[in-house]
Amino acid sequence: MRSLFVRLLTSSAVVAVCSITATAWLAANSTSGAIQREQGQTLASDAQINNSLLGYASRHADWSGVTATVRDLAARNGRRIALTSEKGTLIADSATPGTPLPARVSAVVDPLTVDVTLVPGAAGDRIDPRAVGPFLLSARDSARLVKAAGAYAACAGRTGQTVKMTVSNTGRPVVTTTGKEDVPQEPRPMPSAAPTVMSPCDATTFRTPTRTEKAALKQLNLLVSRCLKGKSAERGSVGLDLAWVSKGKQPQGAEPDQTISSCIVTARKEQLDPYVAPAAYLYIGSPTEAAGQRIPLPSIAGAALLVLLLTVGVSVMAARRLVRPVNALTDAARRMRDGDSSARVMVRTTGEISELATAFNEMSEHLQRMEEQRKAMVSDVSHELRTPLSNLRGWLEAAQDGVAELDPALIASLVEEILLLQHIVDDLQELALADAGKLRLHVEPVHLGDLLDQVATAHRGRAEAAGLTLTTVIMDDPSLTADPVRLRQAVGNLVTNSLRHTPRGGHITLGARQDGDQVVVEVTDTGVGIRAEHLPHVFDRFWRAEKSRNRRTGGSGLGLAIVRNLAEAHGGTATVTSVPGVRTTFALRLPS
Numbered sequence: 362m363r364s365l366f367v368r369l370l371t372s373s374a375v376v377a378v379c380s381i382t383a384t385a386w387l388a389a390n391s392t393s394g395a396i397q398r399e400q401g402q403t404l405a406s407d408a409q410i411n412n413s414l415l416g417y418a419s420r421h422a423d424w425s426g427v428t429a430t431v432r433d434l435a436a437r438n439g440r441r442i443a444l445t446s447e448k449g450t451l452i453a454d455s456a457t458p459g460t461p462l463p464a465r466v467s468a469v470v471d472p473l474t475v476d477v478t479l480v481p482g483a484a485g486d487r488i489d490p491r492a493v494g495p496f497l498l499s500a501r502d503s504a505r506l507v508k509a510a511g512a513y514a515a516c517a518g519r520t521g522q523t524v525k526m527t528v529s530n531t532g533r534p535v536v537t538t539t540g541k542e543d544v545p546q547e548p549r550p551m552p553s554a555a556p557t558v559m560s561p562c563d564a565t566t567f568r569t570p571t572r573t574e575k576a577a578l579k580q581l582n583l584l585v586s587r588c589l590k591g592k593s594a595e596r597g598s599v600g601l602d603l604a605w606v607s608k609g610k611q612p613q614g615a616e617p618d619q620t621i622s623s624c625i626v627t628a629r630k631e632q633l634d635p636y637v638a639p640a641a642y643l644y645i646g647s648p649t650e651a652a653g654q655r656i657p658l659p660s661i662a663g664a665a666l667l668v669l670l671l672t673v674g675v676s677v678m679a680a681r682r683l684v685r686p687v688n689a690l691t692d693a694a695r696r697m698r699d700g701d702s703s704a705r706v707m708v709r710t711t712g713e714i715s716e717l718a719t720a721f722n723e724m725s726e727h728l729q730r731m732e733e734q735r736k737a738m739v740s741d742v743s744h745e746l747r748t749p750l751s752n753l754r755g756w757l758e759a760a761q762d763g764v765a766e767l768d769p770a771l772i773a774s775l776v777e778e779i780l781l782l783q784h785i786v787d788d789l790q791e792l793a794l795a796d797a798g799k800l801r802l803h804v805e806p807v808h809l810g811d812l813l814d815q816v817a818t819a820h821r822g823r824a825e826a827a828g829l830t831l832t833t834v835i836m837d838d839p840s841l842t843a844d845p846v847r848l849r850q851a852v853g854n855l856v857t858n859s860l861r862h863t864p865r866g867g868h869i870t871l872g873a874r875q876d877g878d879q880v881v882v883e884v885t886d887t888g889v890g891i892r893a894e895h896l897p898h899v900f901d902r903f904w905r906a907e908k909s910r911n912r913r914t915g916g917s918g919l920g921l922a923i924v925r926n927l928a929e930a931h932g933g934t935a936t937v938t939s940v941p942g943v944r945t946t947f948a949l950r951l952p953s
Contacts, residue, residue: 372675372676372679375671375675376668376671376672376675379667379668379671380668383664383667383668384664386664387660387664406438406440406645407467407468407479407645408479408480409438410434410438410440410442410643410645411467411468411470411476411479411480411643412479412480413430413434414427414430414431414434414444414470414641414643415470415472415475415480415489415491416489416491417430417638418470418471418472418489418492418637418638418641419472419489419491419492419493419637420491420492421637421638422635422636422637422638423638423639424444424452424453424638424639424641427444427452427453427638428453431443431444431453431454431455432453432455434455435455436455440455440645440646440647441455441456441460441463441644441645441646441647442454442455442643442644442645442646443455443456443462443463443643443644443646444470444641444642444643444644445462445641445642445644446639446641446642447639447640447641447642452641456646462644463644463645463646465644466642466643466644467643467644467645468643468645469640469641469642469643470640470641470642470643471639471640471641472488472489472491472492472633472637472638473487473488473489473492473630473633473634473637473640474487474640475487475488475489486625486626486629488626488629488630488633490530491530492633492636492637493530493531493633493636494577494632494633494635494636494637495573495576495577495580495632495636496531496573496574496577497531497532497573498531498532498533498571498573498574499532499573500532502532502571502573503528503532503533506532506533506534506566506567506571507528507534507567509534509566509567510526510534510535510536510567511526511534512566513536513562513563513564513566513567514526514536514538516562516563517536517538517562520562522538522539523538523539524536524537524538525537525538531574533567533574534567536564536567570601574601577632578598578599578600578601580632581599581628581629581632582598582599584627584628584631584632585598585599585621585624585625585628587628588623588624588627588628589620589621589624592620592624593618593620593621593624595607595618595621596608597621599625599628603625603629605621605622605625683714686706686708686714686718687714689706689707689708689718690706690708690717690718690721692706693705693706693721693725694721697725697728702725702728702729702732703725703729704725705722705725706718706721706722746782749778749779749782750782752774752775752778753775753778753779756771756774756775757775789919802843802844802847802930802931803844803846804842804843804844805842805843805844805845806840806841806842807841807842807843807845807848808838809835809838809839809841809873809880809882810833810835810838810873812845812848812849812852813833813835813852813871813872813873813882814833815849816849816852816853816856816871817831817832817833817856817871819853820853820856820857820860823860824860824869827860827863827865828865828866828867829860829863829865829866829867829868829869830867830868830869831856831869831871832868832869832870832871833870833871833872834870834871834872834873835872835873835874836872836873836874836875837874837875839873839874839875839880839953840880840953841880841951841953842953843931843951844931847927847930847931848882848927848931850923850927851923851924851927851928851935851949852871852882852884852949854920854921854923854924855884855921855924855947856869856871856884857920858920858921858947859884859886859888859945859947862886862888862889862945863886863887863888863889864888864889867886867887867888868886868887869884869885869886869887870883870884870885870886871883871884872884872885875953876950878952878953879933879950879951879952879953880950880951880952880953881948881949881950881951882948882949882951883946883947883948883949884946884947885944885945885946885947886944886945887943887944888945889941889942890939890940890941890942890943890944890945891937891939891941891945892939892941896937896938896939899921899937900921900922900924900925900935900937901922902919902922921935924947924949928949928950928951931951931952932951932952933949933950933951933952934949934950935947935948935949935950936948936950
């Protein structure tokens with residue numbers, strides 16, 4: 362949790378949470394009451410709109426004239442109302458043309474499959490009761506039956522019964538009578554046939570089906586029979602009250618089985634389908650926004666002040682924790698600028714700042730090592746150059762003073778010192794070019810057998826003079842692409858080093874072999890070897906195990922450094938392994 366990223370994220374999260382909490386609290390207190398009031402109104406409005414459009418669809422075969430109804434409903438409810446076909450074709454819309462439809466469909470207006478979410482008390486068959494189709498009576502027949510029902514109601518009233526008369530959706534009157542004990546005497550509002558026994562009050566006239574109803578019942582029973590064919594053996598028919606009347610032996614009041622009920626519903630929907638409008642999608646937009654309660658200005662100011670104070674407090678705390686280690690790093694950098702190469706920074710934290718401090722300390726240590734190496738190199742270079750220059754000056758001054766004569770032996774000695782100086786300068790130039798990346802290589806296919814033979818031939822005279830055996834061993838004749846001149850120089854430096862440190866009677870072997878995708882060139886000697894603690898420094902510049910830097914025990918200390926640079930210039934490496942007093946092997950690993 363101390364990471365800089367986590368700190369910033371946590372600080373931002375705290376501020377954001379407090380801001381959201383304050384905003385949510387104000388919004389909840391100011392709008393919860395309005396939402397609760399509007400919710401009930403919206404649900405009631407949706408149900409009323411859906412019911413009105415169901416009524417229209419139940420009495421019309423299409424939606425061609427529904428536009429006026431839609432606009433009237435939208436104006437009365439303050440809602441945006443739109444109807445589309447199941448294929449998405451716009452039927453009617455209270456909004457201006459081109460207005461996008463709401464995102465979701467509010468309901469499906471289908472009088473044959475009523476949406477129970479908006480009509481909770483829908484019948485079990487989900488058919489709107491206003492969809493009567495061919496059962497709708499003409500105005501003349503309806504008026505005649507209402508008159509006859511009125512006469513029957515008046516007659517029944519005179520007998521002491523309570524009479525209630527209503528008119529159904531088909532236009533047929535329904536008379537319900539109850540006795541003195543308020544027990545319904547006529548529970549069926551639409552009997553299927555006239556009574557066989559005449560009562561004191563004659564109901565035959567208004568209970569007998571009209572010609573229109575008889576034709577509709579006949580069609581309905583044909584559809585039911587077609588549906589029941591092969592499904593049920595029970596015989597019966599559908600009456601004027603749309604109930605199943607069985608012709609077999611069935612207990613009075615028993616309900617028909619599920620197959621018969623399903624077929625009656627299917628037949629009714631098939632019969633009513635031509636008389637009702639097709640199903641349509643109903644879109645209801647949001648109600649007109651009521652004027653909500655305004656948030657008091659003092660509450661807004663108080664919440665804003667609280668968030669501001671919290672933000673400032675958290676930001677100050679985070680800034681202090683972040684600036685403290687940055688200041689420590691700045692102070693250490695300034696001390697390093699002023700020459701203090703031992704400048705370090707101590708940060709008691711973790712995460713990105715700690716990693717930055719660690720990197721700074723590593724850089725400081727590296728610079729300190731580089732400075733020490735620079736001073737050591739200057740000292741070594743001056744030491745290497747001082748000896749031959751002192752010899753040259755001494756002999757030349759002696760010759761100038763007449764103390765010594767410039768005989769051929771002295772001149773040969775002076776030339777040798779000059780050649781030594783030239784060798785040191787050339788080595789330093791090689792290293793400088795390698796450091797600057799300007800060491801040029803002229804690569805070409807190299808035959809290692811020939812190259813190692815050339816190096817061995819060049820050093821065989823010195824080896825024989827020192828009592829050493831010099832041999833070459835080539836395995837599988839590996840192929841290599843390299844700069845032959847530079848490669849001979851590197852191998853020659855290794856052979857020279859082995860000649861210097863191998864006692865009389867020793868053996869030096871030059872070898873080459875293939876190792877995967879690399880070619881390994883090795884120089885192995887049976888000399889004094891190198892101790893384990895000295896192996897990491899063998900290729901360092903001017904490094905010598907014998908610190909006196911005596912010419913009799915070693916060279917300038919640049920030969921092996923040049924070997925490593927030449928190997929790296931070829932994309933390879935230079936390594937050394939040694940068992941003191943037994944064997945030492947220098948290896949050049951070069952890409953084949």
